[in-house]
Amino acid sequence: MPGAVVLLAGEPGIGKSTLLLEAAAKTAQHDTVLYVTGEESASQVRMRADRIGAVEDQLYLAAETDLGALVTHVEKVQPRLLIVDSVQTIGSADATGVPGGVTQVREVAANLTRLAKERGMTTVLVGHVTKDGSIAGPRVLEHLVDVVLHFEGDRNSRLRMVRAIKNRFGPIEEVGCFDLHERGITGITDPSGLFISRHPEPVPGTCVTVTIEGTRPIPAELQALVGPTEAPQPRRTSSGLDSYRVAMVLAVMERRLNAKIGKCDVFTATVGGIRLTDPAVDLALMLSVVSAAGDKPLPQGLVALGEVGLAGELRPVRDVRRRLAEAARLGFTRALVPTGSLAAETLKLDPAPARGDLVSTRPSGIRTTNFSPGFDVTEAENVWDALTHIR
Incomplete structure (x- = not known):
């Protein structure tokens, strides 16, 4: 110009x-x-x-x-x-x-x-x-x-x-x-695949999400490492992620999932140096920490995307279908998203469930549909449903 x-x-x-x-x-x-x-x-x-x-x-x-x-x-x-x-x-x-x-x-x-x-x-x-x-x-x-x-x-x-x-x-x-x-x-005309690791077998503490950078859906891998510590103040270190958002997700895990990470060091990072500020990475962050804490890998071929609320609810994010289509293009076979993600492409958020109804009951809002050939999408209402599904 x-x-x-x-x-x-x-x-x-x-x-x-x-x-x-x-x-x-x-x-x-x-x-x-x-x-x-x-x-x-x-x-x-x-x-x-x-x-x-x-x-x-x-x-x-x-x-x-x-x-x-x-x-x-x-x-x-x-x-x-x-x-x-x-x-x-x-x-x-x-x-x-x-x-x-x-x-x-x-x-x-x-x-x-x-x-x-x-x-x-x-x-x-x-x-x-x-x-x-x-x-x-x-x-x-x-x-x-x-x-x-x-x-x-x-x-x-x-x-x-x-x-x-x-x-x-x-x-x-x-x-x-x-x-x-x-x-x-x-x-680089097609950056997809630059921010994920190609593990021959599933590895504990890793989860892939799909973020939107500009108008591009880009799969990105989140990694977590959780270990016990004797220090009075456990470390919370993040690289490529918003440290305040990481702290919020960890607090939700402790409060809503009764996760025993209060006396553990928690390290989180992205692969490839990408910086993620998209709220859609919350669910993948939570799952990677859960996987690291239990030393159990997540199901192979899984991507997770969704915003985590303070009450433990999962909120839909924008451009879900574009994100899922990109994940399917790269060979992923399943996705975990908030309930309502496929029904309406909108930023309108549903009201949070009542406090007593959120994580005290067994999952009732899990629904799995076929998004495309060889690619299934599971919708979950809250963090408890999501965690129960992957287990």
């Missing part, structure tokens, strides 16, 4: 510069591009460009940390695309403080945004993130730009994902998946 200003944020060394350098090279095949680096020398960027094959005649490199000099480069090159890596390393003589400070970042971002709008020049600003994953710098930085993208991934994995946090020109539901390797970065 001409004149658009995009902020791409991510952890150091995650691959932001490689992604943008490849994007710059592809754009330079038909338009002029100026890549300004404030963190490396131009020769270092050129070496990376040679390594990944991102060298084009219309791709110009400049090592600059002064805003005035950067504007001079823009006036000389007249680029259609400007990439600034990173906005925290550029300083302005018209602002107080050091480059990267709140005042400097605000001044630099405001000037670059104005320059982009005046020239109809697409501009990409690289941003840093803090330890908790939020974008570093003043909040106004996110308000100044048109698009905010978050580049994330596990350092020990080649997989990278780009998520849109803000987009004035379109939806933010889409997610881009990439493979970072020695020769650059490549888009």
